[in-house]
Structures are given as C-alpha cells and as structure tokens.
Amino acid sequence: METPKNPLSIDYRIREGLGRIATAMRVDDWNRAKLIGVNPTQLSILTFLESRGEDGVSVKEISNQLGVTQPSATESISTMERKGLLRKQPGQTDRRGVTVVITDAGADALLAADKLPTMTERSIAGLEKDVQVELLVALVRMIRQLQQADSFPVQRMCVTCRFFEPFAHADGSSPHHCHFVNASFGQHDLRIDCREHEQADPAYQAATWKAFTQG
Numbered sequence: 001m002e003t004p005k006n007p008l009s010i011d012y013r014i015r016e017g018l019g020r021i022a023t024a025m026r027v028d029d030w031n032r033a034k035l036i037g038v039n040p041t042q043l044s045i046l047t048f049l050e051s052r053g054e055d056g057v058s059v060k061e062i063s064n065q066l067g068v069t070q071p072s073a074t075e076s077i078s079t080m081e082r083k084g085l086l087r088k089q090p091g092q093t094d095r096r097g098v099t100v101v102i103t104d105a106g107a108d109a110l111l112a113a114d115k116l117p118t119m120t121e122r123s124i125a126g127l128e129k130d131v132q133v134e135l136l137v138a139l140v141r142m143i144r145q146l147q148q149a150d151s152f153p154v155q156r157m158c159v160t161c162r163f164f165e166p167f168a169h170a171d172g173s174s175p176h177h178c179h180f181v182n183a184s185f186g187q188h189d190l191r192i193d194c195r196e197h198e199q200a201d202p203a204y205q206a207a208t209w210k211a212f213t214q215g
C-alpha cells in the first residue's frame with residue numbers, strides 16, 4: 001500500500017495523473033460531440049480532417065491517427081458522410097485511391113463544438129504561464145519518444161520539421177527559428193500539429209533534437 005514514506009514510483013504516479021486528465025478529456029469530448037450530434041470518435045475524425053485541409057486523408061491514415069481499426073473508421077466515415085459532414089474524393093496521387101475531406105457543414109459543426117468551454121481548457125488556463133510552457137515542452141518530449149518507439153503515428157511537430165532550427169537566437173524569449181516563415185519564436189509557440197510541417201530527414205531530426213534538448 002502506498003504511504004508518504006513508501007510512495008509508488010514517480011513514473012507510476014505521472015501515469016496515474018495522465019490517466020485522470022484523459023478521463024476529464026473523454027468527458028469533454030462526449031459533451032462537445034453531443035452538441036453537434038456525433039460521437040467522440042467521429043469528432044476526432046472531423047478534427048483530424050480539418051487539420052489536413054483540401055487534400056484529405058486516406059481511411060488508413062485516419063485509423064492510424066485515432067488508433068482504431070479500419071472497419072471502425074470506415075463505419076464512422078460512412079455515418080458522417082450520410083450527415084454531410086465529410087465527403088470522399090479520388091486521391092490526389094493515386095486515382096484508384098480515395099481520400100476523405102471535411103465539408104463546409106463539417107467545419108461549421110466542428111467550430112460550434114470547439115466553442116464549448118471544456119474542463120481541460122479551464123484547468124490549463126489556471127496554470128501559470130511558465131508552468132504551461134514546461135508542460136508543453138514535456139508533452140513534446142513524450143510524444144517524440146512515443147514516435148521514436150513507433151507507438152504513435154507521425155505528428156507534425158516543430159522538433160521533427162525540416163524548417164525548425166532550435167536555439168538559433170540569443171533572445172531568451174524567442175530562441176527558435178522557423179525557416180518556413182523566416183521568423184523567430186519561443187518555447188510557448190512550439191507546434192504539436194503544424195500545417196506547414198515537413199518531415200526532416202533522420203540526420204537533421206537527430207541534430208535538431210540534440211540542440212533542442214541541450215539548449
């Protein structure tokens with residue numbers, strides 16, 4: 001039994017904490033999804049499609065991103081297609097393939113869902129700014145580790161982007177450089193899912209990561 005003198009490991013307790021946050025996020029997702037007449041999986045699909053724009057994504061990409069089976073993703077896609085929230089179109093690179101794209105109605109529904117204040121957002125907003133930045137950096141590090149272990153689909157984060165140059169500037173508040181927009185930015189602006197992201201080659205990623213973690 002855990003006591004103050006005999007605590008469980010910090011690894012275990014962090015996982016416990018993340019589990020509690022995940023529970024709150026699931027409740028948030030149910031409330032947001034209910035507001036627009038979908039379920040949380042369907043809401044996640046809409047969010048993913050919105051972030052991928054007009055080119056759309058394949059069913060396989062959707063199932064990988066959400067960690068659900070392809071039949072389950074296909075069923076959700078068909079349901080939302082009937083509701084007019086998304087549509088299928090021929091793939092851009094392979095005419096035999098099909099990609100899925102969010103419709104204007106889907107984007108409007110997502111916007112309405114995103115306006116609902118959530119418990120998670122309120123708890124994040126209650127943290128001091130420097131704690132928010134520390135949390136963001138810790139999440140970036142955890143997500144990268146999961147990606148390295150092939151436990152997670154590729155995320156469009158700065159730390160894996162070919163445009164990212166960490167700690168390129170002496171300015172402590174804006175030390176990083178984005179070569180896509182040719183501008184400096186701070187830790188608080190690190191992206192988890194950037195539309196302009198382009199995957200860097202492994203050697204550049206390794207060098208970037210070293211500079212980022214040692215900076």
Ligand code: SF4
Nearest residue numbers: 158161178180194196
């Ligand atoms: S393009 Fe996006 S992901 Fe890449 S460095 Fe710039 S902000 Fe980060």
